Amino acid sequence: MMTRWTGVFPAVTTKLAADGSLDLDATAASIDRLIGNGVSGVIVLPMLGENASLKVEERDRVIAAAVEAVAGRVPLLSGLAQISSADAAEAARRYEKLGAQGLMAFPSLAYKTDMRETVAWYKSLAASSGLPIMIYNNPIAYGVDVTPAILEQLADTPSIVCIKEECGDIRRVTDIYNSCGDRFSVFCGVDDLIVESLALGVTGWVSGMTNAWPAECVRLFNLAAGGDFAAARTLYRVLTPAFHLDTHVKLVQYIKLAEHLVYGAPEWVRAPRLPLVGEERSRVEAIIKTTIATLATL
Structure with a gap:
């Protein structure tokens, strides 16, 4: 039976x-906190997880620690970000042996594949392991757009089951359903488009700011998915200034700072990223602290 991922x-x-x-204890504690607050799955080693800044053995350690922390309670996916098809295949096999239950697969990080090459990239990856695959479509960051026409060519590959849609054009959700029906699960990949995306029928959300506010984000998802858009809008308007931080080039620093301010998680990042300072830090802190204070009044 085809894998069907849904939820946050x-x-x-x-x-x-x-x-x-690596601070694997803090990583495991954050995963436990997320699951305890009702998320439907977790994805380690995404772009937000500084995947490209980690060594091969460090990625393996993160997955192994996550497998232990999740303990089978929800699906555990790993981001897969490689340059060559051979390296992507090898990583997929290794992540499967480590216990990952799915892959969120980037396009090649070093080459902007055309349509034919993009289809070949994902078909090759699908053939390399038994893991179901979520396509990570972020043409703004990576220059490769997995369009509905490409998805049509991937529809005959059973292990490609889902697309994280992050092209920035809300019309894409409807275009995917019109082209492919319900063949693929469609996940919103942008925090500040989640209510709009749910109105158009997405079934899941790959979220950054859920790291800081898991209970509130799960509630937002459930309200909108259940059709209570009046209540969803109230919560969405409170969270949206913080959600905008998820779309910035410094989303890693911004979201880690949010986690730090909300529940004390370490905010350290790996160079070339640097911790926030000065006016930028003050501005982001103000957004996060205002969100904390307003949520407390709801």
């Missing part, structure tokens, strides 16, 4: 110590 799947930040080394 936070893109988990990889917690680090001040010296840039």
